[in-house]
Amino acid sequence: xxxxxxxxxxxxxxxxxxxxxxxxxxxxxxxxxxxxxxxxxxxxxxxxxxxxxxxxxxxxxxxxxxxxxxxxxxxxxx
Numbered sequence: 001x002x003x004x005x006x007x008x009x010x011x012x013x014x015x016x017x018x019x020x021x022x023x024x025x026x027x028x029x030x031x032x033x034x035x036x037x038x039x040x041x042x043x044x045x046x047x048x049x050x051x052x053x054x055x056x057x058x059x060x061x062x063x064x065x066x067x068x069x070x071x072x073x074x075x076x077x078x
Contacts, residue, residue, distance in 0.1 A: 004033045004041055004057070011063035012045065014055060027063045028055070 006012055010030045028045035031052060041057040 004043075006030050006033070006043060006057070006060065006062075008033060012043070012060040013063045014045075014059060028060075 008030050011027055012030060013026055014028060028047050030043050031046050032044035034042040034044065034054065042054050043057065043060065044052055045055055045060075046052045
């Protein structure tokens with residue numbers, strides 16, 4: 001299994017890119033670590049609006065209230 005940058009329950013911040021204006025809020029809670037796909041890691045995250053979405057690891061960074069900065073976690077088997 002490969003290490004993931006974020007763990008379930010961790011607060012992450014979303015770095016907006018072109019076409020991401022429809023996504024409300026900036027901080028999300030990680031609900032699931034997805035398996036690698038084509039070398040990229042994705043996460044299921046839930047915002048304060050209750051909507052769950054998939055975001056790529058490259059779009060996320062630790063949130064302002066995130067704990068255990070930099071801790072790695074293994075992906076749960078699917």
